[in-house]
Amino acid sequence: MSGDGRGATFEPPYFAAIFTSEMSDDTAGYDAMADRMVELAAQQPGFLGVESARDGIGITVSYWRDLASIAAWRANVEHAAAQRQGMAQWYRRYRLRIARVERDWQFERRQ
Amino acid sequence: MSGDGRGATFEPPYFAAIFTSEMSDDTAGYDAMADRMVELAAQQPGFLGVESARDGIGITVSYWRDLASIAAWRANVEHAAAQRQGMAQWYRRYRLRIARVERDWQFERRQ
Numbered sequence: 001m002s003g004d005g006r007g008a009t010f011e012p013p014y015f016a017a018i019f020t021s022e023m024s025d026d027t028a029g030y031d032a033m034a035d036r037m038v039e040l041a042a043q044q045p046g047f048l049g050v051e052s053a054r055d056g057i058g059i060t061v062s063y064w065r066d067l068a069s070i071a072a073w074r075a076n077v078e079h080a081a082a083q084r085q086g087m088a089q090w091y092r093r094y095r096l097r098i099a100r101v102e103r104d105w106q107f108e109r110r111q
Numbered sequence: 112m113s114g115d116g117r118g119a120t121f122e123p124p125y126f127a128a129i130f131t132s133e134m135s136d137d138t139a140g141y142d143a144m145a146d147r148m149v150e151l152a153a154q155q156p157g158f159l160g161v162e163s164a165r166d167g168i169g170i171t172v173s174y175w176r177d178l179a180s181i182a183a184w185r186a187n188v189e190h191a192a193a194q195r196q197g198m199a200q201w202y203r204r205y206r207l208r209i210a211r212v213e214r215d216w217q218f219e220r221r222q
Contacts, residue, residue: 016210018127018172020162024220051131053166061129061170093219099127099210108204109135 010048012101014063017070021058021086021094030090033082044073063101070098121159123212125174128181132169132197132205141201144193155184174212181209 023030034052041047041062046069052060064070073079086094134141145163152158152173157180163171175181184190197205 016127016129016208018129018210018212020172051168051170053164053168053170055164055166057162057164059162059164059170059172061131061172087218087220091218091220093217095215095217097127097212097215099129099212101129101208101210104206104208106204106206107198107202109198109202 010063012103014048014065014101015067015070016099016101017062017064017073018097018099019058019060019062019094021060022092023058024090024092026089028089029085033085033090037079037082040076040078041073044076045069046072067098121174123214125159125176125212126178126181127210127212128173128175128184129208129210130169130171130173130205132171133203134169135201135203137200139200140196144196144201148190148193151187151189152184155187156180157183178209 038050038052041050046065048063048065050060050062052058062073064073074083149161149163152161157176159174159176161171161173163169173184175184185194
């Protein structure tokens with residue numbers, strides 16, 4: 001899965017939620033939930049973008065205007081239900097880090 | 112590719128270098144370079160860990176004690192050569208974000 005927001009430019013400072021996870025053996029329903037969470041996150045105030053890859057471990061980094069936006073997203077009712085199911089079923093382990101993006105650089109190849 | 116450092120605990124604040132990339136069509140030599148860069152990064156002062164996944168886009172998040180450690184790693188001669196080859200050959204685009212990790216949480220399933 002890859003997310004949108006790759007090419008977006010937003011001025012630092014902004015915030016990143018770095019979510020890294022290892023799956024359990026019971027992944028039934030996971031992909032649909034993950035797609036739905038990306039769709040739902042994109043509707044939240046302060047959402048800037050998301051990038052995601054899974055390859056042994058999963059890494060999803062979502063970008064937000066401020067900490068209040070992240071707190072509101074974590075408390076979203078549908079998201080909170082997904083978090084509970086994640087702990088009960090899908091994830092063997094995860095880590096969530098909240099970070100303040102202070103600088104960024106980008107490179108894009110000339111065609 | 113998945114990295115080490117997943118289970119490591121380090122107290123915030125610390126720093127994350129969030130590197131997201133899309134490959135070009137010319138990936139010859141890339142995997143060997145990527146493995147070497149993980150090995151080399153782990154030898155640098157201030158290195159705390161790295162997590163990486165590629166799946167459409169690549170996301171590598173490395174963790175560092177402070178900004179000076181990241182600056183030194185970016186300037187490392189062998190790393191700088193890899194960066195130049197990345198722009199010349201391997202990457203269609205990339206973005207590097209430097210972020211200050213302010214909080215983290217982890218979950219691990221009881222066996």
